Amino acid sequence: MGTVAAIGVKPGIVTRMSGPVFEVLRVLVVEDNQHMRSLLRSLLNSIGIREVHEASNGAAALDVLREKTCDLVLSDLAMHPMDGIDFTREVRLSPRSANPFLPIIMVTGHTERHKVEAARDAGVTEFIAKPITPQSLFTRIGEIVERPRAFVRCEGYFGPDRRRKAQEDYAGPWRRHGDTHDLQVQ
Amino acid sequence: MKKKAQVIPPDAYPQMVSKSDAIKMARALRAPETAARGARVIQDAGQKLRHGVHDYVRELEAATGNRQVIFEKAHEIRGFAETAGLRATGRIAGGLCRYFEEMEKLDAVPDNAVIALHVSAIVRAAHAKGEANRAGDAVVKELAALVAHKLAETRSAIAG
Numbered sequence: 044m045g046t047v048a049a050i051g052v053k054p055g056i057v058t059r060m061s062g063p064v065f066e067v068l069r070v071l072v073v074e075d076n077q078h079m080r081s082l083l084r085s086l087l088n089s090i091g092i093r094e095v096h097e098a099s100n101g102a103a104a105l106d107v108l109r110e111k112t113c114d115l116v117l118s119d120l121a122m123h124p125m126d127g128i129d130f131t132r133e134v135r136l137s138p139r140s141a142n143p144f145l146p147i148i149m150v151t152g153h154t155e156r157h158k159v160e161a162a163r164d165a166g167v168t169e170f171i172a173k174p175i176t177p178q179s180l181f182t183r184i185g186e187i188v189e190r191p192r193a194f195v196r197c198e199g200y201f202g203p204d205r206r207r208k209a210q211e212d213y214a215g216p217w218r219r220h221g222d223t224h225d226l227q228v229q
Numbered sequence: 230m231k232k233k234a235q236v237i238p239p240d241a242y243p244q245m246v247s248k249s250d251a252i253k254m255a256r257a258l259r260a261p262e263t264a265a266r267g268a269r270v271i272q273d274a275g276q277k278l279r280h281g282v283h284d285y286v287r288e289l290e291a292a293t294g295n296r297q298v299i300f301e302k303a304h305e306i307r308g309f310a311e312t313a314g315l316r317a318t319g320r321i322a323g324g325l326c327r328y329f330e331e332m333e334k335l336d337a338v339p340d341n342a343v344i345a346l347h348v349s350a351i352v353r354a355a356h357a358k359g360e361a362n363r364a365g366d367a368v369v370k371e372l373a374a375l376v377a378h379k380l381a382e383t384r385s386a387i388a389g
Contacts, residue, residue, distance in 0.1 A: 064246070065254065065257070068246070076308070076309065078277060081306070082278065082309075085273075088266055088272050089266040089267055091257075100356075107269045108347055114245040115245060120321070143242065146245065154329055173308035173309060173312075174310070174312040176271075181259075181263060184258060187245070188251040188254045189255035193237060194237040196234065196235040197234035198232055204236070218262055228353055
């Protein structure tokens with residue numbers, strides 16, 4: 044990874060623009076591809092995040108989370124022996140989970156609808172399709188810090204509210220406690 | 230029996246950062262300097278990433294006949310070849326992945342000839358100089374047309 048000077052950006056600008064605020068963040072990168080792990084680490088370093096932990100699969104990531112406090116996770120989907128979906132489910136639902144509200148960004152080439160839905164239903168916070176670009180990564184991190192989502196706990200699900208947009212013209216029954224009336228779910 | 234769902238608003242659980250830091254972070258993440266630094270990281274990592282793609286391409290070639298391994302390797306290549314600057318390689322691998330996925334949806338067995346053509350094109354594209362040129366784009370288009378034709382043929386055969 045190149046230093047700030049090595050990549051041709053004035054250190055002063057980095058310090059003012061992103062360094063101090065991002066230095067407090069601790070990120071876990073879960074990815075079985077060593078090159079992608081390294082790239083994600085470098086991208087995180089480029090915005091001033093210094094504390095980046097790595098794991099090559101979901102099980103190893105859970106081990107890291109037992110030892111280290113992390114503020115954000117970037118996770119691949121397809122990994123062995125534990126994939127990103129099972130990992131997310133463990134973080135959200137396990138009684139041993141240190142932080143069930145931990146933001147999890149799934150970074151994956153698996154963009155098939157059923158896999159995206161499975162990731163969402165496991166409680167993933169954001170989704171990035173590979174090939175990754177700096178813009179896609181920074182935009183998702185920005186979304187998470189600037190507009191954190193409400194969490195929903197109901198039968199069979201605990202995770203970020205899966206509704207992205209309020210439907211102003213929705214005429215059906217109340218679906219969420221926050222809709223002003225108590226939600227009734229089957 | 231009906232149960233109430235509980236909604237936990239962002240203010241009611243621990244956040245990554247304070248609201249004031251969140252605003253600073255979001256502003257920094259949108260700054261052109263941040264995008265420029267990110268682009269430079271990708272550029273600097275290009276050579277290493279290309280080596281990584283070539284490793285996967287070798288594994289893909291060695292996986293002849295093993296559809297599961299071919300799919301997994303093609304998937305890895307699709308995931309980061311384009312980031313490594315190997316656009317055509319990534320797109321051909323993406324086309325092969327789509328073919329596998331669509332055939333799975335149809336509950337049909339992928340055609341070995343289609344797989345072999347993609348693998349061969351991925352190998353050539355990954356090692357071609359200036360692979361993102363017009364020739365690379367033409368190969369991507371031709372293979373996409375082949376996949377579309379094969380899928381139509383399969384659907385038609387299933388429909389009887």
